Amino acid sequence: MSKTKVHPDQKYIDGLAANDSTVIQSIYKKYVPKVVMFIMNNSGDRDHAQDVIQEVLILLFNQAKANSLQLTCPFDAYFFLLCKRKWLNELKKTSNKGVTIIEDAVSINESALELIGQTEEFDEKQQLFDTMFQKLGDKCKELLKLSFEIKSMEEVAEKLNVTYGYVRKKKSLCVGQLTQWIQEAKNFNSLKNN
Amino acid sequence: MNEERYILFDEYLQGELKIEAKNDFEKQLVEDPEFASQFETFKNIQFQLDNKFGFEQERQAFKDNLSQIAEKHFDNKPKVIGLKPWYLAVAASVAVLFGLFFFNYNQNPVYGDYNNPEHASFTERSTADETLKQAEKAYNHKTYNKAIPLFETILQKNKTAEIQFFYGVSLLEESHYIKAEAVFNELKAGNSAYKEKAVWYLALSKLKQKDYEGCKKILETISEDYEGYDQVEELLHQLD
Numbered sequence: 250m251s252k253t254k255v256h257p258d259q260k261y262i263d264g265l266a267a268n269d270s271t272v273i274q275s276i277y278k279k280y281v282p283k284v285v286m287f288i289m290n291n292s293g294d295r296d297h298a299q300d301v302i303q304e305v306l307i308l309l310f311n312q313a314k315a316n317s318l319q320l321t322c323p324f325d326a327y328f329f330l331l332c333k334r335k336w337l338n339e340l341k342k343t344s345n346k347g348v349t350i351i352e353d354a355v356s357i358n359e360s361a362l363e364l365i366g367q368t369e370e371f372d373e374k375q376q377l378f379d380t381m382f383q384k385l386g387d388k389c390k391e392l393l394k395l396s397f398e399i400k401s402m403e404e405v406a407e408k409l410n411v412t413y414g415y416v417r418k419k420k421s422l423c424v425g426q427l428t429q430w431i432q433e434a435k436n437f438n439s440l441k442n443n
Numbered sequence: 444m445n446e447e448r449y450i451l452f453d454e455y456l457q458g459e460l461k462i463e464a465k466n467d468f469e470k471q472l473v474e475d476p477e478f479a480s481q482f483e484t485f486k487n488i489q490f491q492l493d494n495k496f497g498f499e500q501e502r503q504a505f506k507d508n509l510s511q512i513a514e515k516h517f518d519n520k521p522k523v524i525g526l527k528p529w530y531l532a533v534a535a536s537v538a539v540l541f542g543l544f545f546f547n548y549n550q551n552p553v554y555g556d557y558n559n560p561e562h563a564s565f566t567e568r569s570t571a572d573e574t575l576k577q578a579e580k581a582y583n584h585k586t587y588n589k590a591i592p593l594f595e596t597i598l599q600k601n602k603t604a605e606i607q608f609f610y611g612v613s614l615l616e617e618s619h620y621i622k623a624e625a626v627f628n629e630l631k632a633g634n635s636a637y638k639e640k641a642v643w644y645l646a647l648s649k650l651k652q653k654d655y656e657g658c659k660k661i662l663e664t665i666s667e668d669y670e671g672y673d674q675v676e677e678l679l680h681q682l683d
Contacts, residue, residue, distance in 0.1 A: 268505045270512065270636045275668035277516040299517050303509060310505050315494050378491045397496035418450060424492070425449030428485045435484075 258324035265306060266313035276306070280325055284332040292340060301339065305331050312371045322361040330365055381430045389423035396420050448478075452485045512636060552681040554651035557674060560585075560616070563609050578609075587613040604635030611641070615648050624648055639669040646678070655682055 264272025281302055288298040305328065312318040320327065382390070395405045402420070406413045454460055455468050472479045563582045565575050578593035594610035607626055614623035627648070630641035642665050649658035659682045665675050 265505075267634065268501065268508055269634055269638075270508060271639050271666065271668060273509060273512050274516075274636070274670065275666075277512060278668065278670070281516065295517060299513055303513055306509055307502075307506060310502065311494065314498050314501070315490070374487075375491065378488065378495075382495075393492055394496050397492045398499065417453070421450045421453035422446060424453070424485060424488050425446065427488045428449065428481060431488065432481060432484050 254321065256320045256322055256324075258322075259320045261324045261328075262309065262313050262318050262320050265310050268310075273306070276324075276328070280328050283329055287329070287333055288336050291336065293336060297336070297339075301332050301336050305335060308368065308372050311375065312368055315371070317371065318368070321364060322358060326358075326361045327364055330361065331368060334365070334369070377431060377434060378427075381427050381434070384430065385423065385426065389419075389426065392416065392419055393423055448481070449485065452482055456486065456489065508634075508636070515636075551653070551655060552650065552678060554647060557647055557650065557678055558616075560612055565605065582609055582613060585616070587616040591617065591619075604630060604633060604637045608637040608640065611644060615644060615651065618651070620648055620652060639665060640671070643669070643671060643675065646675075650678070658682065 261272060261276060265276075281298075284302055285295060285298040288301065289295065293301075308331075309318065309328075382393075385393075392405070392409070395408060396402065396416070399405050399408070402416055403413055406416045409416065451460075451468070455465065460468060472482060563579050565579050574593055574596050578590050578597060581587070581590035581593060590613045591610070594606060594613060597606055598610060607630055611623050611626035611630070614626060624645060627641040627645045630637050631645065642661060646658045646661040646665075649655075649661060659679065662675050662679050662682075665672065669675065
């Protein structure tokens with residue numbers, strides 16, 4: 250990662266991570282109308298806009314919580330482009346018409362593009378992970394949920410009324426199962442892309 | 444599935460391997476790309492799980508808050524009627540401002556000019572209980588002395604920022620300054636949608652007590668993003 254200076258607009262990211270209503274309200278006030286305009290001018294309505302915006306803000310919350318979001322460009326451009334690309338992808342999925350994302354390259358600087366790439370990658374990884382997690386059996390799901398909520402494996406064992414050794418082993422195997430699936434999906438994707 | 448390998452990964456991450464086994468493990472990471480790649484994925488999944496479940500409650504709170512703000516944002520726009528009282532209030536304030544400007548140079552602004560208590564509507568949304576209905580009615584009829592004990596009962600059972608806010612306004616209307624300011628200070632320290640509004644009311648409380656300097660100091664802490672910033676600016680201007 251390049252060591253670029255963090256933009257003052259990082260306050261929006263930090264505010265989202267802290268669930269600060271004032272910050273969220275000011276994002277809606279300042280930056281949302283532009284997105285709504287764009288979506289409404291591109292085969293969408295206000296409800297679509299509301300959904301896309303909420304999805305993007307939740308994504309930013311998640312990425313900020315994972316400590317991997319350092320804003321190096323103005324929030325305005327970054328947020329608008331994320332919403333725009335998400336909406337165009339949505340259109341692509343639902344219509345048969347090919348939608349090409351044409352970037353008005355003049356208005357975007359490189360660091361914004363790089364950052365958007367990172368956020369979209371984070372989103373993809375998370376979606377892949379969620380899909381695989383849903384494939385797990387109920388026992389694995391419950392055990393993993395407890396393990397990462399409670400953090401102490403002794404307590405998890407007590408809660409599930411099994412031995413410590415058992416939960417430790419089971420946890421490794423459940424994570425192992427996910428590892429295997431995700432590894433396979435990755436290999437498949439790299440075959441597809443080459 | 445290579446069970447032993449995953450158990451080994453976990454032990455390594457927990458720092459449970461003996462020094463020799465640890466050295467072997469690290470050697471393998473360098474020499475065996477497949478092993479290294481699997482370990483990387485394994486580590487990454489732990490991280491994802493941590494994110495998924497470690498912040499589950501916070502995430503839910505964020506989503507709830509977000510929907511509330513979004514609903515408010517998207518609903519408010521088309522309804523012109525909803526904005527009318529606001530315009531009237533601004534117009535009235537402007538009229539008062541002009542009056543003060545031309546006829547009475549030395550008079551300080553008063554609480555009544557800036558206090559436009561908003562209409563409470565808790566019960567529309569759900570089948571609310573009887574106390575809440577009574578409280579809403581008392582508040583909207585401006586019989587604040589009746590509303591106060593009702594709000595107190597509700598807050599004991601279910602403390603929400605919304606009820607706290609209207610409770611604070613009622614207290615201020617009845618000039619229970621210390622109690623009112625305590626309520627607004629608590630909202631100010633929180634993260635609810637009433638955070639900034641509470642600061643505005645803290646300023647109004649000072650204004651009502653004719654503590655103009657205190658009022659000004661608080662007003663200066665309100666960010667320009669606050670939805671009622673026009674009024675803040677206006678009052679600041681008045682105080683100068």
